Amino acid sequence: xxxxxxxxxxxxxxxxxxxxxxxxxxxxxxxxxxxxxxxxxxxxxxxxxxxxxxxxxxxxxxxxxxxxxxxxxxxxxxxxxxxxxxxxxxxxxxxxxxxxxxxxxxxxxxxxxxxxxxxxxxxxxxxxxxxxxxxxxxxxxxx
Numbered sequence: 001x002x003x004x005x006x007x008x009x010x011x012x013x014x015x016x017x018x019x020x021x022x023x024x025x026x027x028x029x030x031x032x033x034x035x036x037x038x039x040x041x042x043x044x045x046x047x048x049x050x051x052x053x054x055x056x057x058x059x060x061x062x063x064x065x066x067x068x069x070x071x072x073x074x075x076x077x078x079x080x081x082x083x084x085x086x087x088x089x090x091x092x093x094x095x096x097x098x099x100x101x102x103x104x105x106x107x108x109x110x111x112x113x114x115x116x117x118x119x120x121x122x123x124x125x126x127x128x129x130x131x132x133x134x135x136x137x138x139x140x141x142x143x
Contacts, residue, residue, distance in 0.1 A: 041092070
């Protein structure tokens with residue numbers, strides 16, 4: 001189903017998936033901090049967050065380790081995959097039980113602005129402040 005925003009511009013109106021898996025960089029403090037915050041928001045535990053460094057994780061969701069090195073990914077039970085800023089918005093939507101964050105991302109210009117910001121953060125994530133990386137705290141989980 002679609003609804004019209006302005007002539008020539010359309011966006012889908014869909015409900016957020018009920019569950020998602022977030023594949024993140026377990027050696028990244030910024031990523032680990034996001035996971036911690038997202039888990040606080042996810043009171044019904046609808047999102048499973050796993051570092052891509054955990055053996056078998058990329059292949060289990062149809063991704064390569066190389067793709068996971070470049071960006072975070074959200075994967076739904078139906079197998080839909082979302083990269084980068086869209087993944088962050090989808091995971092927040094699932095965690096909160098509302099489609100708002102993902103719908104906001106899909107507005108004209110909003111997604112491209114968020115993508116640019118995400119790409120800058122991803123390129124500089126090891127220089128930015130964050131939590132102790134997941135793989136440092138749980139070395140047995142990461143290869």
